[in-house]
Amino acid sequence: MSRQVPDDEINGRGGETVVNIDGVTKRYGSLTAVDDVTIPIRDGEFLTILGPSGAGKTTLLHMIAGFEQPTTGEIYINDQPVSNEPPNERDIGLVFQSLALFPHMTVKGNIAFPLKMRRDDPGDIEGQVEEVLELVRLPLEYKDKPVEDLSGGQQQRVAFARAIVYEPTLLLLDEPLSSLDKKLREEMRAELSRIHDETDLTIVHVTHNQTEALSMADRIAVINGGALEQLDPAKEVYANPGTPFVAEFIGNTTMLAGDVDRVSDGGAVATVGRGEIAFPRGDGLSSGRPVQLGLRAEKIRIDASDPGTENAFEGTVRQVAFEGDQTQYVVDVAALDARLEVTHQDPKPDTVFERGDSVTVGWAAEDVFAYPE
Ligand SMILES: Nc1ncnc2c1ncn2[C@@H]1O[C@H](COP(=O)(O)OP(=O)(O)O)[C@@H](O)[C@H]1O
Ligand SMILES: [Mg+2]
Known part of the structure; x- marks a missing residue:
């Protein structure tokens, strides 16, 4: 988990395509929630999907995770089409805005949950939990505390830990910081960047918050009305917005x-x-x-x-x-x-x-x- 990623693999520069969203459209009746979107996601990059509320961000993430199926188009993970693969076979970690932790369960119980679901060797679980607690910088002695006794920021760290403990190919984050207050949100932004730097995780992060996108992402995909407006490195999106929508939405x-x-x-x-x-x-x-x-x-x-x-x-x-x-x-x-x-x-x-x-x-x-x- 703590393998150092060479520079040319991160920052969206040299990585192979690990997930390919290929011409994906999602319709709900007459509503087109996602409109012919193609995004090749590179191994090890931090990609942020940025757009206003209702743009189709969550729908896109749910299709990557397998909770929704594309109406047309296909999603490939490691070159394999995954439309017929259920979510639990996609090797993906998830953190949503509602952290969906088990409040009465201990920190360890929450983090170990996906390992148990995957029937990992119980002997390894303790070590994996400790390693990931270190990565998200939670004190080891918190292991046996019920999650509900932790502060908002600490619970956020538990949610990240649970999502990455089994070293998934991909970590999906849907507005994970939006319930935090401003100061904590800034702290967790820095923490997420650090966790990304210290692991070889590929992160797909969804937000409507341009500052969050600009401060964390290697590349930003701006979507509006279900369609991709621009896909470029964060600095490029800011310096050279490709469409009037992007110019107006960012900055x-x-x-x-x-x-x-x-x-x-x-x-x-x-x-x-x-x-x-x-x-x-x-x-x-x-x-x-x-x-x-x-x-x-x-x-x-x-x-x-x-x-x-x-x-x-x-x-x-x-x-x-x-x-x-x-x-x-x-x-x-x-x-x-x-x-x-x-x-x-x-x-x-x-x-x-x-x-x-x-x-x-x-x-x-x-x-x-x-x-x-
Ligand atoms: N299960 C659903 N059934 C019908 N419409 C949906 C469903 N899920 C999302 N939508 C619609 O699709 C559009 C995109 O939604 P969503 O992906 O949640 O946007 P975002 O996450 O960018 O705010 C919205 O108009 C939303 O109302
Ligand atoms: Mg959403």
């Missing part, structure tokens, strides 16, 4: 609708309202065609004196939220007929604007995401 992004005015070697320009916005030249752009532009709040400078950027507009502060390390603004920009969300990081106390202040907002052309329609 704090204002979307503006415009029309392409001109495209040259140096870049492109769109008209938005009565203004013009410069953005990078990209594929599929032609004059006169509609385009959606995405602006990240932290890329917009709010600075009355010198925005120093290609796109600069007069605006009026509509909302201010001073958060200490940053200030969040909503700025009305009349020329664009738009309301922009702006994050000013590390503000000096005397540079915090007030509601009603006139400001200049500006951003670099290269920081604009553009999606031709």
